[in-house]
Amino acid sequence: MITDLRRRLTIETPEGVAFTIYLAGPFTRFLAWLVDCLILQVASWFVYGIVAAMTPIVGNMGVAVLILFFFASSFAYRIGMEWRFRGQTFGKRLLNLRVVDSSGLRLRFSQIVIRNLLRIVDAMPLFYVLGGVSMLFSKRHQRLGDLAANCVVTYLPDNETPDFKQVLPGKYNSFRDYPHLEGRLRQQVSPQEADLLVQALLRRDSLDAAERVQLYQELGRHFREKTTFPDEATVGITDEQYLRNVVDSVFRGKR
Amino acid sequence: MIIDLERFVAQEQPYWDELQSMLNRMEQEAGAPLGLEDIKRFDYLYQRTASDLARISTFSAEPTTRRFLENLVARAYAEIHETRHTRDRLNAKQWILATFPQTFRRHIRAFHLTVIVTLIGCAFGALVVATDAPAKGVILPFDHLHGNPSDRVAEEESVTEDRMKGHRSQFSAELMANNIRVSITAMALGMTWGVGTLILLFYNGIILGAVSLDYIASGEIVFLLGWLLPHGSIEIPAILLAGQAGLVLAHALIGFGSEHTLRERMRVVTPDLVTLIAGVSLMLIWAGVIEAFFSQYHEPYLPYSLKIAFGTTELIMLYVYLARFGRGDDRAPGASHEMVTAGTPTQ
Numbered sequence: 001m002i003t004d005l006r007r008r009l010t011i012e013t014p015e016g017v018a019f020t021i022y023l024a025g026p027f028t029r030f031l032a033w034l035v036d037c038l039i040l041q042v043a044s045w046f047v048y049g050i051v052a053a054m055t056p057i058v059g060n061m062g063v064a065v066l067i068l069f070f071f072a073s074s075f076a077y078r079i080g081m082e083w084r085f086r087g088q089t090f091g092k093r094l095l096n097l098r099v100v101d102s103s104g105l106r107l108r109f110s111q112i113v114i115r116n117l118l119r120i121v122d123a124m125p126l127f128y129v130l131g132g133v134s135m136l137f138s139k140r141h142q143r144l145g146d147l148a149a150n151c152v153v154t155y156l157p158d159n160e161t162p163d164f165k166q167v168l169p170g171k172y173n174s175f176r177d178y179p180h181l182e183g184r185l186r187q188q189v190s191p192q193e194a195d196l197l198v199q200a201l202l203r204r205d206s207l208d209a210a211e212r213v214q215l216y217q218e219l220g221r222h223f224r225e226k227t228t229f230p231d232e233a234t235v236g237i238t239d240e241q242y243l244r245n246v247v248d249s250v251f252r253g254k255r
Numbered sequence: 256m257i258i259d260l261e262r263f264v265a266q267e268q269p270y271w272d273e274l275q276s277m278l279n280r281m282e283q284e285a286g287a288p289l290g291l292e293d294i295k296r297f298d299y300l301y302q303r304t305a306s307d308l309a310r311i312s313t314f315s316a317e318p319t320t321r322r323f324l325e326n327l328v329a330r331a332y333a334e335i336h337e338t339r340h341t342r343d344r345l346n347a348k349q350w351i352l353a354t355f356p357q358t359f360r361r362h363i364r365a366f367h368l369t370v371i372v373t374l375i376g377c378a379f380g381a382l383v384v385a386t387d388a389p390a391k392g393v394i395l396p397f398d399h400l401h402g403n404p405s406d407r408v409a410e411e412e413s414v415t416e417d418r419m420k421g422h423r424s425q426f427s428a429e430l431m432a433n434n435i436r437v438s439i440t441a442m443a444l445g446m447t448w449g450v451g452t453l454i455l456l457f458y459n460g461i462i463l464g465a466v467s468l469d470y471i472a473s474g475e476i477v478f479l480l481g482w483l484l485p486h487g488s489i490e491i492p493a494i495l496l497a498g499q500a501g502l503v504l505a506h507a508l509i510g511f512g513s514e515h516t517l518r519e520r521m522r523v524v525t526p527d528l529v530t531l532i533a534g535v536s537l538m539l540i541w542a543g544v545i546e547a548f549f550s551q552y553h554e555p556y557l558p559y560s561l562k563i564a565f566g567t568t569e570l571i572m573l574y575v576y577l578a579r580f581g582r583g584d585d586r587a588p589g590a591s592h593e594m595v596t597a598g599t600p601t602q
Contacts, residue, residue: 011329011332013305013328013332013336014336015302015305016309017305017306017308017309017328018312019308019324019325019328019329019332020325021325021329059421060421060422060423060424060425061424063424063425063428064424064425064427064428065428067425067428067429067432068428068431068432070432071431071432071435071436086282100329100333101333102518103518104329104332104333104336105332105333105336105337106333106334106337107333108525108526109529110525110526110528110529111525113529113532114525114528114529117439117442117443117532118443118446120436120439120440120443121440121443121444121446121447121451144446147446147521148446148504148508148521148525149521149525150518150521150522150525156326157322157323157325157326195318199318202319251259251260251261
């Protein structure tokens with residue numbers, strides 16, 4: 001059994017359909033925050049350069065602009081970005097994170113403002129200690145600003161469906177000559193086992209060669225125990241091909 | 256049972272792609288209205304994708320497709336089920352003339368509490384200075400307040416040149432940034448169940464009380480009023496309003512006597528907090544300008560009577576604004592008392 005250690009939030013819609021959103025942990029959020037800080041720092045240098053160049057013309061007004069810019073940008077950047085890009089700053093975008101309403105509803109402007117203004121408390125006494133502690137102990141990894149604004153920060157999943165052609169290449173499947181055994185196999189393979197198999201094949205190229213052989217060997221042994229096909233159907237085929245045949249028989253259904 | 260995943264994906268993919276492109280369009284053009292046909296189509300695609308998700312969750316555990324569908328359904332759900340009254344485009348006139356003062360009055364008890372705590376702080380500060388004069392060196396944060404008030408008044412009134420010349424804009428910006436930061440902190444400290452907010456208000460009261468008594472005891476009450484009233488008549492109420500926002504937040508957090516959940520209570524007060532803190536920020540911008548460009552000039556530059564009259568007028572106008580504007584419409588626009596019923600999050 002595979003255990004997913006990420007915290008998640010399941011929302012049931014009035015239509016009776018449940019969907020799960022995966023919650024971002026403190027470390028990933030810290031990295032996104034760091035990226036945003038770097039962006040703000042660069043922007044500050046840029047504005048500082050412009051104001052410094054204009055000082056002979058604008059005089060003391062330039063210093064006033066700088067003071068107000070440094071103060072406002074710390075809030076305005078995040079509020080503006082999260083409002084414009086539906087819960088994402090550049091840092092969050094880079095790390096595939098998004099702020100969402102904790103009920104799954106659309107994020108409102110007031111929520112964005114409050115979660116960002118309350119950074120002042122989260123940052124207390126220094127370096128976001130209070131916010132960090134709150135995130136560690138909160139069931140939804142929420143800092144105080146998130147709690148007040150009813151927000152959670154989520155991981156965005158990949159926006160693509162899997163390429164099944166990679167798993168089901170359409171080659172000859174020797175198991176198809178034994179429909180009654182395929183039927184038994186479908187009956188005995190649980191959805192979780194089928195999922196495991198698909199994932200193992202989808203990730204084929206990202207696995208180290210020796211470990212891939214070992215993994216497929218162990219999986220092959222496991223699935224061979226489910227249903228025994230005659231030697232004519234299995235002789236001479238590799239463990240990987242055996243697994244592809246199993247996936248084909250399980251997912252393609254009856255033909 | 257495991258469904259024929261490849262055929263299922265091939266058959267449904269066009270609908271998912273269509274929903275995804277509609278969602279992308281809606282998210283990029285936030286606020287742009289959809290036509291009736293588009294709305295019907297969007298609803299159909301949402302229902303179809305949701306049912307696909309239900310099928311794949313029931314019959315197959317393939318996680319990548321499920322996560323893809325969950326993401327699509329989550330985004331579409333947010334668009335379809337968001338029924339709360341939203342105001343994407345701010346009506347500045349309506350906000351200034353009605354929403355802000357209405358919001359202030361809606362939480363008037365919290366404001367009364369901030370006034371009481373500040374007054375207790377004032378009394379304490381005055382008591383400390385009256386009984387232990389050297390203690391003002393400890394409780395007052397600014398050096399120029401540590402000395403004898405009469406000496407300071409004599410020094411201020413003997414100035415022959417404009418000391419603020421060339422620094423007024425910078426000083427004004429510093430005041431604005433600092434005061435707005437303090438106000439946001441006063442509100443944010445509501446998350447400490449209001450304890451932090453009350454301490455901050457109490458401490459502000461101590462400073463105000465100590466300074467006031469010090470100047471009054473030295474017979475410099477006219478200078479004190481001329482110095483503090485022009486900006487203080489806006490700045491001090493602004494800090495009180497920020498404290499009010501903090502106590503509103505604390506009340507929602509504690510939920511004393513409420514039958515609603517924490518999430519529901521927070522959802523109700525969030526727009527009000529933003530309204531209050533935005534109003535406070537505007538007040539402090541005004542106060543910052545007045546303090547730098549007006550309050551720091553004393554006789555013989557500016558007669559105290561003029562400064563006192565100006566400050567008193569501001570105070571009366573602020574009272575009228577907060578107490579009277581938008582009356583009779585207090586529960587209408589901006590009265591954010593919606594409760595969420597759709598969507599049931601579970602852990």
